[in-house]
Amino acid sequence: MDLSTALHIDRGQCRALGQVAIRLPLRRERLMPPLPAAAGEETEALHWIIATAICQQTRTLDGVIGGKRLRGSDYLLAALRQHLADHPGRWTPGALLAWTEEELRSAVSDGGDPATSTLDRLEERLRLLRGVARHLLDAHRGSAMALWRDSDRTVADLLARLAPMEAFADPVAKKSHLLLSFLHERGLWPLVDPQNLETAIDYHVMRVALRLGLVEVKTPELRRLLVDQVPVSGEVDSALRLAVRRACREVVGTTPGLTPFRLDHLLWMVGRNCCFYEHPPVCTTPGRCWKMNICSLLESIPHDCGLSCPLSCVCRGAADEGHRTLRETAFDTHYY
Ligand code: SF4
Ligand code: SF4
Secondary structure (H helix, E strand, O other), X not given: OOHHHXXXXXHHHHHHHHXXXXXXXXXXXXXXXXXXXXXXXXXXXXXXXXXXXXXXXXXXXXXXXXXXEEEHHHHHHHHHHHHHHHXXXXXXXXXXXXXXXXXXXXXXXXXXXXXXXXXXXXXXXXXXXXXXXXXXXXXXXXXXHHHHXXXXXXXXXXXXHHOOOHHHOOOOOHHHHHHHHHHHHOOOOOOOOHHHOOOOOOHHHHHHHHHHOOEEEOOHHHHHHHHOXXXXXXXXXXXXXXXXXXXXXXXXXXXXXXXXXXXXXXXXXXXXXXXXXXXXXXXXXXXXOOOHHHOOHHHHOOOOOOOOOOOOOOOHHHOOHHHHOOOOOEOOOOOO
16 A cells, blocks of 8 residues: 555644644643642652553453542542552552552552553553563663663753663654643643644544544545554554654644643544544534533533534534544554
């Protein structure tokens, strides 16, 4: 398949999305709840690196933490924060190297009981976690903050310093850009060139970008792979995600005030709520969304959605079934 002709970025559609995105609010504190002050910046930076490193394929995660039902990566982050608060001594690179599958399951469970954990891909996640700990010990004196201090604080240099770790080896750098965005926004790793951050492209963002029509699929062959969820190669997955990343850069670049972080959050939230993979997009029943009680979008993007997708006014998929039936790539990976 000639991937160079199979994908086309619709710049007009990118500009149109930017005009909608910039009007939607963002509640930052919902995205990045701080750790207890006693944790200190070293532990907090380590927490973000580890949480991002093992945050892939989180579909199995669903439970109640702190009295609140959470799922997916929200659950992972809250569970790890809870574990850190309960066992601060286990959050050093040296201690992380000794974590077992049982400790990882305990760290990602409702109340610390490993038997109740729904975390999967344990061997893979443990390998990624230990890889981070090993690299910090070998290359950065066992310090998450030293990785940033050793850099020139540019996006490019920090990406290069993260890349030797398997967890951050993605050619599209989804986890790396997300991590740098989090740490920059939290003021832990301030960047001198945050304008060079990119939107972090995962399966939710991919699906929504395709349905919006930011990236048009030009060949029946690629369309069939996406609609029928036929497993694709890493080359196809990367090409599609890079095209979506370029489209997101176009959205941000043509919309004053919009950042990749903000756009990423909007597309991701729409993807895990209104436009989730497990059910038809909510625009098929405008004004009658049934997910109000489990919707996580409205917590961080507070507005009156009117029980309709906030992007339906600009989305090609809202009116066209051909766009609406597109899906993300079927690709088994730890990159996202
Ligand atoms: S309640 Fe609104 S924002 Fe949430 S999924 Fe439904 S339509 Fe989307
Ligand atoms: S309008 Fe429909 S297809 Fe488009 S992003 Fe929203 S839910 Fe998905």
